[in-house]
Amino acid sequence: MxxxxxxxxxxxxxxxxxxxxxxxxxxxxxxxxxxxxxxxxALVDTLISTLEVADELVPAVRAxxxxxxxxLMALRPEPGGGRGQFQAMRAKRQAINQETETALAxxxxxxxxxxxxxxxxxxxxxxxxxxxxxNQEDRP
Numbered sequence: 001m002x003x004x005x006x007x008x009x010x011x012x013x014x015x016x017x018x019x020x021x022x023x024x025x026x027x028x029x030x031x032x033x034x035x036x037x038x039x040x041x042a043l044v045d046t047l048i049s050t051l052e053v054a055d056e057l058v059p060a061v062r063a064x065x066x067x068x069x070x071x072l073m074a075l076r077p078e079p080g081g082g083r084g085q086f087q088a089m090r091a092k093r094q095a096i097n098q099e100t101e102t103a104l105a106x107x108x109x110x111x112x113x114x115x116x117x118x119x120x121x122x123x124x125x126x127x128x129x130x131x132x133x134x135n136q137e138d139r140p
């Protein structure tokens with residue numbers, strides 16, 4: 001008789017855990033991570049396709065874009081770094097982006113460089129909008 005009195009509590013506890021887990025699974029970790037290798041590869045492929053890079057230039061352009069990605073991914077904030085750390089990261093990010101543009105300008109036409117800048121601006125704008133939406137979702 002005593003065993004059966006624990007059974008409803010066990011079922012209630014188990015269903016509560018499943019409910020909590022399904023709530024987290026529904027929202028996920030804020031969508032797909034942009035820094036995953038798959039997402040980065042897809043971004044590079046999309047950019048090469050959008051710019052209509054000549055076949056013989058694709059390996060060189062891909063190498064430049066992958067170097068940019070690796071450099072940006074190496075920039076990680078340290079816990080407790082404060083506002084100064086993020087300002088330093090922003091300066092490093094801008095330097096990496098400038099180096100990338102300089103390297104690409106040697107290979108791409110002026111029209112392709114204009115398309116590259118527009119593509120990157122659109123990506124940046126989209127990330128900012130996603131961050132705003134997430135921040136609004138997080139507020140009660």
